[in-house]
Amino acid sequence: MSNRSFGEGGFAGVTPSIPPSAGLCATSDAWNDQQQAALYRKLARHLLPFLFLAFMVAYIDRVNVSFARLQMLGDLKLSDTAYGTGAGIFFLGYFIFEVPSNLILNRVGARRWIARIMITWSIVSGLTMFVNSATSFYVMRFLLGVAEAGFFPGIVLYLSNWFPSARRAQIIAMFMTAIPVSGAVGGPLSGWVMSRLDGMNGIGGWKWLFLVEGVGSLAVGIAALFLLYDRIESVRWLDADEKAFLRDDLARDAAIRVEYSVWRALRSSSVWMxxxxxxxxAMGNYGLAFWMPTIIKASGVASVGNIxxxxxxxxxxxAVAMVLIxxxxxxxxxxxxxVAxxxxxxxxxxxxxxxGAASVPVALFALVLAAIGINSIAPVFWGIPTALIGGTGAAAAIALINCTGNLAGFVSPFMVGWLSDLSGGKLLPGMGTITAALLLGAGLVLLLPRHREAGGRHALNPTTQS
Structure with missing residues (x-):
């Protein structure tokens, strides 16, 4: 597979009209800081709202099972271990198909492939209302992971083809505020659906939850076919000068990244680190996402709506903190x-x-601290690999990092559920393990080799040269 920079073809179609080594400043230097900032604000206004909405409904469909658990376990007579296994098995399907999905996206374009991902997962999510046993629950969660594979790393790669590395962390943060906002929207929505629709037409509230939120994702997936752009040239709201500047700026940004083939990226020791x-x-992220309603309930809140x-x-x-950080x-x-x-x-x-689970105010304050820390990690973290890796290997490396990390999405809920059953329903053993994982993650990030994130070509240290 040939080496190409982010700015040379690729699924966003950022095709610089000037080679990175030849006279980029002729166009770029004519733009002052205020003009550049205004252009990138314009990009953000046009690109981020829909991507934000898409990620928000994706995350709601991924973790609404944490609310469904409050009724589903009793109806289907499932244990915490079975719930944790089902919640986490999503990430096995996600892991297996993540890298192939991202490579296909890189080839066929974001518009069609992201729409395909969203339409497929919305159908699977809606059909989850028909599960009637632990086995069928596992099957539907696995298929949901298969359907959603490639979505998040594809969006990260997509944004890297529109925004240079120096602006990327806050752009990714603005996009990823969809995670906490999905909690802010999805929590009350899930509680309302489950409490208000429970028993309507003889259907349980948790079943209505999967159906209602699946239909919402389907509508957004269809809209993706009309609202995403594969190439700068196809965007009508940019004039010729703006397009030329973007091509030059992105080509200059690509020039400071090391070109990676897919094979070189997959063999890099630093990528695996x-x-x-x-x-x-991700252990911390999914520990919070899948168990926050349970922690709140354990503090003494009984009503699903109030939770x-x-x-x-x-x-x-x-959501506010992660953008500021x-x-x-x-x-x-x-x-x-x-990140540390x-x-x-x-x-x-x-x-x-x-x-502090015996007290609602104490538990809630602690969850606020946990959410600020955990939700603020990823936007900054993703600024590291996207600033360092170029070429076709970038799609593979980003997908590999994301899918390997997201195996924690299986390990985390399964482990907490299993330890909870072993300890008689206590969450402390599982959350203590997740705490240790987060601290280990902090140490690993600090051990990453220092690099120049702007200018120069020192980047990740691959184990082999290709």
């Missing part, structure tokens, strides 16, 4: 220490939420 670090980070509303508090606060990381041009501090804050908050 990033995989392990992201695995630890939904209270779960929105940490999500909303962390990412903006600070961009301003300082520093990633490693920001957020991992530590998330670990402390998650552990405190269980230790």
């Amino acid at each position: 990033l995989c392990l670090a992201y695995f630890c980070i 939904g509303w209270l779960s929105a508090v940490p999500s909303l606060i962390s 990412a903006r600070h990381a961009d301003r300082r041009n520093e990633r490693r220490r920001h 501090v957020c991992c530590t804050l998330g670990a402390v908050g998650l552990l405190a939420s269980v230790l």
Whole structure:
């Protein structure tokens, strides 16, 4: 497979009219800082709202099982271990098909492939209402992972083809605020659907939950066919000068990244170190996502509707915090220490939420700290590999890091559920393990080799040259 930079073909079609080595400044230097900032704000206004909405419905469909659990376990007579297995088996399908999906997206274009992903997962999500046993629950969760594979890393790669690395952390953060906002929206929505529609037409509230939220994702998936852009040249709201500047700026940004083939990326020791670090980070992310309603319930809140509303508090606060933290990381041009501090804050908050579970205010305050730390990690973390890796290997490396890390999405809920059953329903053993994983992730990120994130060609140290 040939080496190509992000700015040379690829699924976003960013095709620089000037080679990176030849006279880029002729166009770029004519733009002052205010003009450049205005252009990238314009890009953000046109691209981010729909991507935000798409990721929000994706995340709601992924974790709405945490609310369905409050009724489904009793109806289907499932144990916490069975729930944890079903919640996590999503990520096995995700893992197996992630890299192939991202490579296909890189070849056929974001518009068609992301629409395909969304339409497929919405159908699977809606059909989950028909599960009637642990086995059928496992099957539907696995198929949901297969359907969604490639979505998140595809969007990260897509954004890297529109925004240079110096602006990327806060752009990814703005996109990823969809995670906490999905909690703020999905929590109350899930609680309302389950409490208000429970028993309507003889159908349980948790079944209505999968159906209603699946239909919403289907509508967004169809809209993707009309609202996404594969090439700069196809965008009508950019004039010729703006397109020329973008091509030049992105080509210059691509020139400071090391060109990776797919094989070279897959053999890089530093890429695998990033995989392990992201695995630890995702342990915390899914520990919070899949068990926050249970933690709130354990603090003494009985009503499903009230649990939904209270779960929105940490999500909303962390949505603001993650943008501010990412903006600070961009301003300082520093990633490693920001990620490590957020991992530590998330670990402390998650552990405190269980230790303080006897009090609603204490548990909720601790969950706010956990959400700020955990939700703020990924936007800054993804600024590391996307700033360093170029060529066709970038799609493979980003997908590999994401899917390997997301194996934690299987390990985390299964482990917490299993340890909860072993300890008589206690969450402390599982959350203590997740805390340790987050602290390990902080250490691994700090051990990554130092690099120049702007200018120069020192990047990840591959184990072999190709």
